[in-house]
Amino acid sequence: GAGVSQSPSNKVTExxxxxxxxxxxxxxxxxxxxxxxxxxxxxxxxIYFQGNSAPDKSGLPSDRxxxxxxxxxxxxxxxxxxxxxxxxxxxxASSPQWGGELFFGEGSRLTVL
Amino acid sequence: KNQxxxxxxxxxxxxxxxxxxxxxxxxxxxxxxxxxxQDTGRGPVSLTIMTFSENTKSNGRYTATLDADTKQSSLHxxxxxxxxxxxxxxxxxxxxxxxxxxxxxxxxxVNP
Numbered sequence: 001g002a003g004v005s006q007s008p009s010n011k012v013t014e015x016x017x018x019x020x021x022x023x024x025x026x027x028x029x030x031x032x033x034x035x036x037x038x039x040x041x042x043x044x045x046x047i048y049f050q051g052n053s054a055p056d057k058s059g060l061p062s063d064r065x066x067x068x069x070x071x072x073x074x075x076x077x078x079x080x081x082x083x084x085x086x087x088x089x090x091x092x093a094s095s096p097q098w099g100g101e102l103f104f105g106e107g108s109r110l111t112v113l
Numbered sequence: 114k115n116q117x118x119x120x121x122x123x124x125x126x127x128x129x130x131x132x133x134x135x136x137x138x139x140x141x142x143x144x145x146x147x148x149x150x151q152d153t154g155r156g157p158v159s160l161t162i163m164t165f166s167e168n169t170k171s172n173g174r175y176t177a178t179l180d181a182d183t184k185q186s187s188l189h190x191x192x193x194x195x196x197x198x199x200x201x202x203x204x205x206x207x208x209x210x211x212x213x214x215x216x217x218x219x220x221x222x223v224n225p
Contacts, residue, residue, distance in 0.1 A: 043157070043202070045213070101162055
């Protein structure tokens with residue numbers, strides 16, 4: 001597709017369950033970002049991948065959060081043992097180069113009951 | 114501490130009117146400044162990206178200005194349309210790693 005694709009668009013889960021969120025970046029984009037946006041709040045940086053470099057994980061809020069990017073393309077954000085405070089919209093963005101313009105997906109809305 | 118502050122927090126204007134949104138930042142070293150538009154329930158969309166040497170940049174009815182000396186930026190919207198109703202977010206790139214510092218946004222409502 002032409003844009004960044006995220007799935008699922010909506011996910012409702014029970015507290016304590018694990019969830020996986022997927023991001024398909026724009027083809028050829030080397031940089032990939034994950035952000036979290038709680039209701040009415042600004043974007044919170046989670047993790048950043050750039051090519052084959054080690055990811056910048058400085059924004060991950062706890063060790064329950066992890067992400068990987070396979071083959072320099074698709075990325076998966078995993079949240080283990082979900083908590084109610086994890087409820088938010090998780091946004092993925094890709095960029096053609098380091099520090100370049102970001103192209104965002106439509107987000108995955110996570111609701112933890 | 115690197116920070117980006119936006120004002121006003123929210124704004125209501127009538128269709129056809131102009132408006133200006135403000136962004137003040139304390140980010141060092143400065144790399145670039147971006148404005149994004151975020152419609153409700155959608156991902157942000159880039160409007161402009163400005164580097165240190167750029168004072169003004171336009172994208173249709175949107176014009177962004179940058180004063181690197183005072184560390185201020187503004188986004189001017191001309192002849193507003195109902196579709197301009199959205200959150201407008203100022204983002205500053207910091208340092209050699211170009212870490213992005215996000216503002217909380219200005220929520221704009223354009224009423225008929």
